[in-house]
Structure formats: C-alpha cells, structure tokens
Amino acid sequence: MAAKKTNEETETANAEVAGPAPWVFVLMVVTIYWAINYLDGHGGGFNAKVYAPHKDAVAVASLKVQKTPEEQAFESGARTYRSFCAACHQPNGLGNANAGFPPLVNSEWVLNESPSHAIAIVSKGLQGPIEVAGQVYNKVAMPAQGVALSNEDIANVLSYIRRNTDWGDAHNLPLVTSEQVKTVRETIADRSAPWTADELVQQFPDSQ
C-alpha cells in the first residue's frame, strides 16, 4: 500500500530565530569562573607529576618522608661507607685481623673527640704499624681516599662511623661537618705520603 506522505519540513525564512536569553550567557560566565577555580583546585597545575588527590607539585614533594639533615648525612655516609670502606673494614666495621684490616668499632682513632685523626687518615691513607684497641696491625697500608671523596663525603662517612649505634654504645658522637674536614685538609694539603701512626699523633696532638 502506498504510504501516506507526511508533512516534511517546511522551514520558511521566517522561522523563529530565538536564542538563549542573555541571562544564560551570564550563567556561562559564572560557570567559567567556577571552572577556572575547579581547575585550579583539582587540576594539579597541569603538571605531569601531580596525580589526584594532590593539589600541586609542592604538595607531592612534601609527602616524602622528611629526613633531618642529620639523618640525610648519616644515610649518605652509609652509602659512601658501603662503596669505599666496607671492602676492607667490613660492613659491620669489625675489619679482618688476619688480613690486617683494623676494626673501626670501638677504635680510639675513630672515637676521638676531635675528628682530625680520622679525617687525616681518610684523606691521605695510612702506613706502618698502628695499634687499635690493644692490637697492632701492620700487614697492609691503607690507600688514600681523599682523591675520590669530597669534603662533604668524608664528613658524612665519618659521621656515619662515629654515630652508628649498631656498632656500639660509644658510637654516639656528634656529626662531623664539612667545614671541619676542609680545615684539616687544608692543613695537610702539602703532604703526599700516607701517614704513620706517630706522625698523626704529632700532627694532631689531641687527647686520646
């Protein structure tokens, strides 16, 4: 059967052109203002590293566990120790008597009030016999580490071995600062040969 034809569109030129009333556009502007604020609060500054629900990169950074400078120095020193010192002095600081590596644990050279001895040894190395905790070690010389380590590295690693309570209660000394290291290294800058124990005591006659 022939389908009935319906009245298809007959839009004349006089079709009503009504558009949204002006208040709609005011509402749009208000919404734009809301949108700007929303993006400010939730958009994370369009930063690639800010994920919801954080507000900005600063908020994200502040979430990292804030370590005190002391703790940071200690950890940095621990890393340096593992890389440079642990091979001979062992990770537990006890050294190896058979091989001739003196211990650092309860060592009077380490636990001296003034860190000058330790700084000097690390910077220039050590040769000849040295008595540590009642035992004499004379098998190997200690190479100088001063070339590879900066002042700050030396300060940190010494802070580590002097404050590592895992090694003993006596290891509870204050931090070594890089200024202290700098001063000592300037004093001994001319020296090229490793120290001997006697020379050390002569150079830095601090109380033992």
Add this chain to the structure above:
Amino acid sequence: MSSEPKEDEAKQDPREAVDRSCRGPVLFLAFSAVAWLLVYSLFALLAGVKVHASGMMADSAWLAYGRIHPASQLALQFGFLVQLGLAVSAWILSHRGKTVLVDGGYLIFGGLLWNAGVTLGFLGILVGNASGLEGLQMPGKMLPLLFFGFVLVGLSLVQTNNRRTDEEMSPAQWFLFAATLWLPWVLGGSYLLIHFFHAKGVVANIVDWWFIQNFAKVYLTFVGLGTLFHFLSALSGRQLVGRGYAQFAFWMLLLFGSVGGVSPGAPVPAWLPALSTVTAVFYFFGVIAAWVSLKRTINGASAVNDADSLPYNLMRLAALVFISISVVNVIFAFPGPGSVAEFTTYGPAMELLFNLGFVGLTLIAALYHIFPLLVGMDFCPKMTRVQTAAIVLGLFGATLPTALGGLMSGDAVLGSGFYFASLGDIFLLVGSLILFLNFLGGILFAVKSCDCLASFCGTGKTKEASA
C-alpha cells in the same frame, strides 16, 4: 502513483524522485545495520550466559567472554549504529536539501567496505587479535578499511548536502553534516596515533578515551539529535522553534563533547580528570539548549499522521532518555559520585542505555518512517508492535537494574545486576530478531508485489504499475 490527481503528482514527484534515488543505498545500509543488531543481541546474550553458567562452552577459545563481549560491542556500535545512522542521514540530508541522493553508488560501495571492515574486525576479535583498547578493539589493520568505507559514504552525503536547493541549512543538516565529517577524522586520528605512531604507555589509553568520548558524545549524539531535529518537527507538523538554541547547542556540544571522558581514578595526571569534569558541565549546557529547542518545537503536539505515531512517540521516548542520561552523566562527572560509580557495572549499563535507548531508538523509529516510503510497503503492524515492545523492554531491562545495582554496590559486590541484564538481553534478542525478520519480510513482499525488482535490476522496461 496511479489514480492520484495531477497536482499531487507534481508535488509528490520530487519526493518520489528523492526516495527512488535513496532506495538502494539506504535500504542496503539499513539492512546491514539490522543484521548487525541481530548479531549484537545474540552475542550479548551469549556473553551474559557465560557469566551465569561458567562451564558452558568453556572449551572454545572463540567463545571466551573476553572475546565475545568486545566483539558484540563492535557489532553494536560500528555495525548497527553507524550504518543505520548513515542510512538515515542520507535520507534526511537529501529530503531536507530537496535533492536526490548524489552518487548513491558511493554509498553502496562504501557500505560494502564498512561491512567488510566490521566483519573482519569482529572475526579478528574472536580469533584473538583484539587491540586491547576499549572502544577500539578491532585489530588495528581494519581501521583504514573502515576509514575509507566511511569516507566514501561521506563523500556521497557531503555532495548531497552541497546540492541542496536552499542555501540555509536547518539544525538537522548541521548536526548530520558535522557528524559525517567528525567520525572519519576521529577514527583516522586514533588509528594514526595508536597504530601508526605507536603511542607509548598510557598515551594509547588517553587516545582511546578521546576516541570513545568523541564517538559517543559528539558523533552518536549528533546523529541522534540531527534525526530528532528533523523528525520531531516534520512528524508533528510544527516548525522548528528556537533556532538560536540549536545553534548554541551545536557549538557547545561540539567544543566540549570532544574533550574529556577520563575517569577520576585513571592513572594519568590530575588535570585530565579535572578537565573532563569541567567539559562535562559545559556540555550539559548544550544538552539543555537542544532539549529546550526540541521541547518548544513539539510543545505537546502529537503526530500529524496516525501511521507516524509509533515512530514519533519512540523518538520522544528517546529524547527523554537522552536528557535523563545527560543529567545523570553530569552528576557522575564529578569525582565524588564518579568514584562511587567507577569500575562498577553502572558504566557499561549507561553506555548501553545511551547507545540503544537514545541513538538506537531514534534511528529505529526513523527507520519505521523511512522504510515504507522507500519500499512502498509498510512493516507488518503487529510484528512492529511486538518488536518495539521487546526492544524497549529488553533495553530497559538490560540497563536500568544493572546501573542501579552497580551504584548500590559501589564496588563492594562485584558484578551485581547481572541476572537482570541477562533477562533484558533475552528480550533484546527477541526484539532484534523480529525486527530483522520484519525488515526482510517487508523487502521480500515488496519485491514480490511491485515492480521494484525491475528498477533494482535496472531493466529498461517498466512494467505497468499493479493496482
């Protein structure tokens, strides 16, 4: 066209000519679309069954849930919605422009390419070559095929629109024209970015979400709104009211619908979900404007012709679904409610409601109106009533309980609402089967009883018109 008076003939002749030019291409696309709808409902039901009876067909890799689910979505979106949208667009653009459909052959050839692409994509997913990205699951190699198929069809549509007799375009034409251009751009852009330039890591997902957003919020919405703008005014006999509203809606929906679609918990920097929320709010302005224009146009009228009351009412239902979904969507675009609904079955349910309840219903209703004009043969009324009821019931049954269930559970109880969804799927399958049969039957009857066969086969002589 036998005993009508002369002046009617003069008035109807141009329309007849337009319908004649549309007949082959539009019917071909519409038939493929309806066939794909049947495929979709079958596979959706199958997928639902696998969730309840986990041991069924577990020995077949092709029927794994993770394969038939994306394949069914492909069938629905690319097989059914896009093709029926193209068919209806072709018809509307030629009628609105008062011109015959230009280069209908392109439509058919493009439609063939598109069908080939969808079929190969469908089979590709079942074989196991899915791309892994939702919304673009077809194997990457099929995308150029789909792209060129659509471009060919689009060429025909654009030329038809260009040949329109009135320079001034109506909102329906704006929306349909924009949709015809938008999908190939978005499809091509996604293909290039994902498969050709190999977007790395989550950038591929961002392109995918961009595509999904553009496909649903721009392309499908524009097809649905264009169809509504045409038919709601034509079938009710009213002139369009509020052209300015439609203009405002067009640009708002386009600008803000094309950005967004990132869920609040996504592993991307915070600005993407925030931007999605903001654009969703502005998008809603556009939706309201379109709604106001449509509402004022209809203003409570009913269809002029009784025969059109079914399509007309279906379209009003679809418009209602659209505005309801839009309201809900803008609420859930905010991260608070959004993270409750995130990852639940709410999302897929609302997507299905949008696809079938708004766009699908609109296009099917348009088909009810167009089919008799093209074939010269009405759908069988009883079958039409049954299939409509089945489809509508199935659609709401498959989506609303699932959406509610998803929301109520948060994600405490995974997969709630599935039982109802499967019931709804059964209705959907029945409905789409009947629609398919109805369509087929209509064509076969028409072919048998009129001289359409002659014009299909292009024989030189025309038989005497029977009765």
Add this chain to the structure above:
Amino acid sequence: MTIGLSFLLGLLASSVSYFMLGLWWPVAVVVGLFAWLAFGLLDVKMDSTFTLLGGLLLIFCVSLSAMVFRASDQLSGLQYVDTQAVDGTEFRYPVPLLGNARYGEAIYKANGCAACHTQQVTHESVVLDVKALAGEKNHAAVQEAISRFRNVTGRDASSGAGFPIGEWETVENALDAADASKARNFLAAAGASVDVQVRFSGEDLTRGWGKRRSVAQDYLFAEPPMLGSVRIGPDLANVGARHSREVLMRILLNPKTVRKNSKMPQHRFLFEKAGKNEQGQHIIHDGEETYKPTKDAVALVDYLLSLKSANYPLPEAPINQPYTSSMPKPAPAPAEAADATKAGDTGK
C-alpha cells in the same frame, strides 16, 4: 551578532586558550579579541558549509591539542626511574616484561581479560602518621614538644604527659603534610627519634590490591596498558604479589574451585587433557579430570606473576619509606609482629 554576545564568546575563546590549551596569556588575549571581532563584525552564518567546516576543523585541533597532544608531551617521554624495595635495595622501575611474560601479555590481550578485570589501583587520600621515641634524658623535653605541637596546630590541648619512655608511641595520626612537618621539627628539636610514615588510604589499598595508586610510570612497558573499566573480577595490577602460580592456574581452569561465588567463566581452552596417571608439577586435578596447561596458559600465568606494580615508591606517588635513620629503629607495629608483643618487647 550583537556586541554583548560576541564579547562573551570572545571571553570564552580567551579562557579556553589560556586554561585548556595553556597558551601564553597575551596570545590568549589576542585569540579572545579575534574571536570577539569575528563574531561581532563578520556575519558568521551557520548556513555555509565553509563556516561549518572551518569551525569543525578548529574544534578538532583544539580537542586534539588540549587533550591528546598535551598529554603526549607530558607522558610520552617517560623513562626508567630509580626506586627502592622494602629492604632498601635500589632498582630501576618499571621492570620490563621478560621472557614468556611478553607473550603472556598478548594472550591476556587476545582473551580480553580486561573486559572484567582492571589493572589500575586507586586511592582516596594521603595522610601522614607521626610516631616518636623518647629516652629517659629527653623525656620531659619531648612531652613539652608534643604539647607545643598540639597548641600550635589547634589540636586537643592535652599535654604530652603520659608519653612512655623507651617505647615508640603514636603522636598523631592522619596529619597533613604541613602539620607532620611541624611535629617532626618539634620532636627532633627535643631530641626524640621521629618516624613519619606516609599512609595511602582507600578501598583498593585496604583490600591489599596495592600500596599506592597506579600512575603512568607503572605502564611504561605495557603494550598497550590494559587498564580495564569494569571490576567484575578483582584488580590485577599487583596480582603477581598476591597469588602463586598454582592458584592462578587453578583460577584459569575452574575459578569456582578457588572462589565459590566467582562469576569468571572457565577457561578450559587454555588447558589440555592429561593422562589419568600423568605426574608432574603442572598437572591439575579438577574433579575427575586431569589437565595440564598449554603453552598459552603458562605464558599467561607468567605474565600475571610479573604484574607487581603499585608497590614501589615513586616521586609522584610515594609510599612508606623504610626507616633508615641514625636513630634506633622503631619496633614493628603490634599487628605485624606477634612475637614482639608476646615477648613484651618495649622497643629498642
């Protein structure tokens, strides 16, 4: 078009360019002025396809650049970062998929596991907890520090009295970053040992699906990241840390034997029948049948076992850092260390 309306549209264009596109502000102002002029002076009609086409092209470019290109600029260049495991060992993250796992990812993709499973962990908030340890010498100072902290931040003004000696005790929970920093400073100045822990909270984390939210860095080597959008089954971002090979095999074969109410369909096609008396570590008995996994199943499980993201801290998503201070280590929390509480351990 009227001046007012075109002005508003110019304002809109300007805002969009500045906030969404991130253009330099003078450029955004120029864009706004241009839009105002265009809409106001020229008669922009919708009827010309040229206008429509131009508008469509412009908006397409805006949408691509605002969303896709900007994201790509930020996220395409991601490389390895250094992170550390719980025991402090540093390694490069993320670990690329090795060996069979890459093939397993293809199996995951082919079978569409992402249709029911997500691979992204979300969280709701981030808070910090502060614990302190006071010794005998600094006990009074620490208590005073706690009171001062509470006063300064407007909290419950009860003093720090009653703070135990030699025992780790919570000072305050659920602080924000600024307050936690203040607490730490006060307590450290008083000589106490302080432990500030970042705690992510959210349902996913409570369920043990990860230790933090997923971020883009986690998916550096995924091809593509199959994030999923529905959780019909649990999230799999960290499944390698939760389940063993045997459990995963069994879940694939017959999920209901592992979880009674599972909605996951059986994936028997990933397995083949084994002889009745066949022995071996891969054999799975399911009722009366015996199965052994195919190469696909083995690869898939390898892939699943390699999914261990959302566990390691990243700059954009930090988690609890292992405590590595010079100060004595905190005693394990009572819930985690049953033997500590049994022995009446009072910390070190």
